[in-house]
Amino acid sequence: MENKNKKSFLERMGESQVWKSIIRSGVPRSRRQRMQAILGSVFLHLHPARIPKHAVKIGYTWCMGGLSFFLFIVLTITGILLMFYYRPTVEYAYTDIIDMTEQVPLGIMRELHRWGAHAMVLTVWLHMLRVFMTGSYKPPREFNWGVGVLLMTLTLFLSFTGYLLPWDQLAIWAITVGTNMARAHPFIGHEGPGASLLAIGDINLVHAGSDVRFALLGGRFVGEASLLRFYVLHCIGVPFIVMILMAVHFWRIRKDGGISGPL
């Protein structure tokens, strides 16, 4: 009876049926419970239960991989919220963006999204630099480095597709320049080398209305169809691939022996 009264609120909460149904190991206080808290959570068990000492030093990891993942989540949430107010049409896109700062409550949602995107490019680059500087790409982590390079490329592509959505001068010209590079793609771009070889008699198979740029833009120049395509790629298409690759990336960290370190 006396013992029971001495128990703290936290301990009693940890013994309640609700808590125990969610977190089986109770309040993580003992060494065993703390390990179980990691192993028993679908989110936390990205980590192993125990890690080498140098892995918790900011000087070693810079925390940049974790922050990149965190920013991806922040950008997903703010992006979903922005989608409530944004219509991807030439008629409304620009005015919807203005409304986001002027009419929508908490008018910094677009700022969070835009600056977060810039910050994510930086954190991903810093993460890559850290991995290179510590030689962590070396065997057995070669494959995961490759996945990381793809994730970095997709981060840039995500940012690039988002660039068009405000439909301002910066947007349309950055995308015009960017997609015109596709026009010069060998064989499948109509101004690329080899494209003129793909012809039947006088009829060019690869022209402005049938090349890879046309497929990307959904038209001959950046317009209504391009805005919709970039919107879909930005909101669904690329994040879908990024999430798959992220799962591989995280899983392989564990499978390749956890965080790199000296032997």
Added chain:
Amino acid sequence: MLQTFKDIIDILSAPTVSFTLLTIAFPFVFPPTDWFEKIHRKFGICRLWTKPGFYGGMIAITFFFVVGYFDPNFNITLTKADNFPIILMIYSMFIAIWWSMYQAYQNDDRLENGLKPMEYNDPDDKVLVWPDLVYIEFIALILFMVFLIVWSILVAAPLEEPANPAATPNPSKAPWYFLGLQEMLVYFDPWIAGIIFPIFIIIGMMAIPYMDINKKGDGYYSFKERRIGMFIFMYGWVVLWLFLIVIGTFFRGPNWNFFGPFEYWDAHKVVPLNNVNLSEYIWVKMLGTGMPTNILLREIIGFIVLIGYMGILPIILAKSWLKNYFQEIGPVRYTFLMLFGLSMLSLPIKMYMRWLFNLKYIIAIPEWFFNI
């Protein structure tokens, strides 16, 4: 006094000057061989990777930005909201490189004295993720979120005029992280700079672990054990990517002309840019015969140069200078290393040929959209 400083910076920051200085200085900062290392130590360049070096670097960057802030011309580019990430990039990259080199030099000393790197801990002596790691992560993300919210409140996201397909803004810039590519586009045809190079960059980076068979330096900061690999990567990363971004952001003005940071962006600045193709140099200026009508004959010199550079040069190197290296890594790795390495090197080479000889294309076949 300040004006002289500004003038000097304006002259130094011209790509011809700054790129050359950076390229020459680079092997002395990240010495790839013993000889460079000797000079690196002798002239005290190694002190850049000590604490005074850090303060010196930070003060120099900050001084540059502070002077820029109070300069009427530089202020315009510096305070553009979209350029803030580049300022962040300059600081964070300097801190990151300094930090890793600082630790690398400490480790190099330890390894030389037969000690283990400082990251080393007894494998059995591990820490628990809960609470040691999860709390660090938690604090890091809170601090970062605070930083992001403050940034968002202070700086409004830029929005320019509505899109107008008929009026190209002058200058028209790609997103900042692609400015390196945009700078390449000045020197190469779109299919090289816009398609082939990006593909090579991605595949080349993915191939790094397979080409670099040096087993040392895995899992801790180090420099000396893997100095050649470090040197090549850092040159590509710092000079051919980050520095081109800085050029594209701060030094490229109307008509994509070069402007020093303290220079006024005059849209009518006239820069003579009469570029000449290699074939024209050969046939018209040297031989005086006029261009042959046969396209392949016209460009034959260009093809010889290209095949010599990408095909024959690696074979010669494999038999002479890089003989031991070739035997060590084998023909497949060597081929890919040469493919990516020589492509990377072709960017500065082409830049210099443009600056020195106004060379436009080595092979120029606009009829087939095949220009190199």
Added chain:
Amino acid sequence: MTEDIKTTPPASVSPAEKDDNALGRRGFFRWMTVGWIAFSVATGGFFTVIVRFLFPNVLFEPPQTFKAGFPNDYASNFVDTRYKKKFNVWMVRDEESIFALSTVCTHLGCTPNWLGTENKFKCPCHGSGFRMTGINFEGPAPRPLERYKISVATDGQILVDKTKSFKWEKGEWENAESFLKV
């Protein structure tokens, strides 16, 4: 052979099935080959159709032909920028002809600006420069600007048809449809 029979279940080697209808080892691989080829063709066809899905059949883009006034409206050695905004065309008149010049820079598709004082088109993206005729002379542009088909309509006005373009490097500027003699 006897080893095989021992290890395989008795049902599959019963003598009744050892007739011509039985699927022998060779026949099995033959059918496997056919099956895999069919699978590859079907899958390949399916993805081809998906790729085709990306190419729209109907475009909602502005009209490709327009009228650009009477030939006499143009002074010689003059670049008319009136049709730039709406149709992406410069009407240029030099000493002996009028032609319709595309405003799309041949480098990466920015829109150059006509600088009358310097007598050239200058692209703001990467600094390409073109002479009044459309010939490239500076910067990274690999080839001259394109010209569009030009003719005189029945009412005497100039008719520009953007669906057909003429490239200098292919010698198409000699084509009679690419300019109007004045």
